[in-house]
Amino acid sequence: MTSPNRPRSFQEIILRLQAYWAEQGCAVLQPYDMEVGAGTFHPATTLRSLGGKSWAAAYVQPSRRPTDGRYGENPNRLQHYYQYQVIIKPSPANLQDLYLGSLRAIGLDPLVHDVRFVEDDWESPTLGAWGLGWEVWCDGMEVSQFTYFQQVGGHDCRPVSGELTYGLERLAMYVLGVEHVMDMPFNDPGAPIPLTYGDIFRQTEQEYSRWNFDQADTDMLFQHFKDAEAECARILAAEPVDGAGRTIPMAHPAYDQAIKASHIFNLLDARGVISVTERQAYIGRVRALAKACADLFVTTEAAQA
């Protein structure tokens, strides 16, 4: 943290990661325009990790976890936060070295810090996905998740994708030496209008915490869940040939509905209206949607080698 190479703001860390992964040849994508719980849900990861076609992408993904809301008071917990996601298929042999290069790029020198790969197998019950890998520790703190995808949407990944996920706020707080997320400089502290993370997100954290926990209309959400589920099934069942005789299966629009159902489930969970036993059933329903979307996607052009 004493390195002269040290970034000065949250956004500088993001910009350096963008530049670094662009230099490594990744397509730098923009966030997916839907509410998701993690960067993995972006179709650039979930769907593109399926099938034989090579792929390399990096992007920031705003992520929402309604149950983690703490009205902006907890120094480390947010219901809305950012993940940085890198996905490369097939996983290159030097992926660990590439990753370590990204740490150097944001000012974490592995010769001064203690960087460790500690076993952590990843599983997403809602996506029917799992992989093996590690959580990466820097001086005892988890700074990234590193996973070799083995299965997604119930399909074996061939070839295997390597996925890197950085929890940006936590990583940045460490690099910048900040104790409370709301105190973190978002833009350069020397800018004419310096803005902290709190300037931008404290009020939204409060508002969403209240809505997530107390106000969201659960009857409406239950209905939305059913609607998304039904629409997903309908899209998947649609005849692949359209009225003009073109063959256009619609894996992505169907997957959007699966994402929607997943987020609505998270909201209902935060409202405390889903019992322990029902929980498993809801997760199973979302997984069924994700699997069905994956089944369709692997038949499409984007999945062919």
Added chain:
Amino acid sequence: MPDLLIELFSEEIPARMQARAREDLRKLVTDGLVDAGLTYASAGAFSTPRRLTLTVEGLTANSPTTREERKGPRTDAPDAALEGFLRSTGLTRDQLQARDDKKGQVWFAVIERAGRPASEIVAEVLDATIRNFPWPKSMRWGAGSLRWVRPLHSILCLLSDEAGATVVPLAVEGITAGNSTRGHRFLSPDAFTVTGFDDYAAKLRRAHVILDSAEREAAIRQQAENLAFARGWQIVPDDGLLSEVAGLVEWPVPLMGVIEDRFLDLPPEVLQTSMKEHQKFFSAKNPKTGRIEGFVTVANIETPDDGATILAGNQRVLAARLSDAAFFWENDLREAKAGMQAWAEGLKSVTFHNKLGSQADRVARIAALAREIAPLVGADANQAEQAAKLAKLDLRSAMVGEFPELQGTMGRYYALAAGEPDAVADAARDHYSPLGPSDAVPTAPVSVAVALADKIDTLTGFWAIDEKPTGSKDPYALRRAALGVIRLEMENLVRASLGSVAVKQYMQTLRFLQKENRYIFLKDTNSNNTLTQFFSITCLFSTDTRFSVNSERVDSDSPVFVCRNKREPNSDSANSLQITSNLEGYYEVLEELPSPNDLAADLLSFLHDRLKVYLRDQGIRHDIIDAVLAQPGNDDLVLVVNRATALNAMLQTDDGKNLIQGLKRAGNILAQAEEKDGVEYSFGADPKFAENDQERALFAALDTAEPAIKAAIAAEDFPAAMTAIAALRAPIDAFFDTVQVNTDNQIVRRNRLNLLHRIRAAGQQIADFTKVEG
């Protein structure tokens, strides 16, 4: 004699898998070499996070040449037979030899297998080992199909002797074996070549890798203790953590940190658990204060600032973790001091099992049972009930939510904060025990009452819903619960009739099996009111928890019915009935549950099976336990064990062993006669029909033994009962030596059979001797 060196270099291997992987590598490779005809002097396996290494010394350079002769078909046999023989031997016809045999001329194949060089065999064995390695979990990577625990990067495979070292030619899925490896990921990342194991280990050490995990463990332990000693502290020993940490580093550098003052008031268990689980830190205790005041983290690197940045980072992460813990602790304490009502309320929304209700329901059952059991274990009933009600409240605390392994431990702190007496607080901590065969058993009466109630309720509950362990499946750890009951009773000499306890607890459980529109009916002994052709019921549980069934009135031999309320009678169903007493309406039977007595008997037989396992470890055979289980009071495990122990001791003596034979012989003769004659010989043996001294002596011996046995049994003095019956050995032996039971004189025969009955009856007071083997 060459030496073999193998290194499989990969991305980071999970620490928990390394020890097993070392052993698997050693065994798979050496077994493979030996199977292929090589021998070796010694082998050793090593692991670091990034490598598995095997060294085999004194390997033979070649496998021996072997010669095998196989007899084939006769030379005049049909072509098909010869072709088959050629196929199976892999030879051609001109390679066969024709030899004269007894039956004529026969083809012989002489198959010589030349010895093979070690390198060829090593290549094959290592290839197979890599492809079939039994990792608990393995994965693919990139575009390849090879599986390894994490991506495998390089293979070092070297045979070396006086002449030098040679790489074994081998390639697995594009990875070609070589003679080079790499050192520490950051400190010595460059590749280097090696010529043999000693060179390898020495160069690795220069490249900041300690190959041997035992050496890393010793280094960590030593340096951690030195660091602690310098401050006058002591490291809290934790072998599991030590071996895990040694599997996370190649170049261990322990660093000592101090816990900030603001966290020192946290319970030591919280500090230790948080540091261990989240950070893999060792705890350092200050013996002067008895508190945990420091920690040791083990880095994998030496840095120019001597670890200052690393320690500062770890300290910062720890502070964040402990801030959370302190926040939980303070909130929890506040709730505890306020009486924990919110937690009790919260337990209602935590499902224990969807058929057995919530944790709150479960706590209510355990509390009722703890109250019942309290007098049997010398505990105050109010305290036992109170302890049971408090014991699981910590499940709702934030701290246990974060660290489930602190359940009970926190319960004790919170009970004390709530102003409960020590006995109640200790029970909150200890009621989960014993968790395994070597775990300590609680001895404080209140703890024993709650611990027993907890386990008996669990058993009865799962028995009621027919979720018993089968084969290797025991998802609710019911065998462990049963062993817990046994150990609690045995080690505290608890005298309880488990049968009636189980019946009562079953009734308790049934009350909670009721749900909306789902009613439980039991048969009332006083009722003659037959409502259907199937059963008559007037007794039922109310959903009102104040109403409890009068168990005295329940017919415990009749099954329990789960019924659904219906507005109208279902004319098609004979199972539809009208209940006229407490609840109006018509009911349809959904399910039939076992009668209270059947459930208790089945549960008891499960406990008896576990008891046999428990006693086997103490040297008492299962047949001896079977022999005493036929006696009354077999649901009192202490009584069963006392009987079995006394019987076992007697059977170790000569008198005992011979007595068994005599008793069995008496029993057999009697049983045969009874079967043949169709009568039971049970009384009226009269000494006046005795024909010799031995017979008269047996009468006399029985006259003495019978009351002695009876008195001893009544006093539960089983050793005395054994002594009394053992005294019959000589008279019985003498009787059978000199007297023929089945004599022609029917009066004498009948008298003797009746005498045998007295022997059998005397034995039956003590045990069912027919069950004793041998």
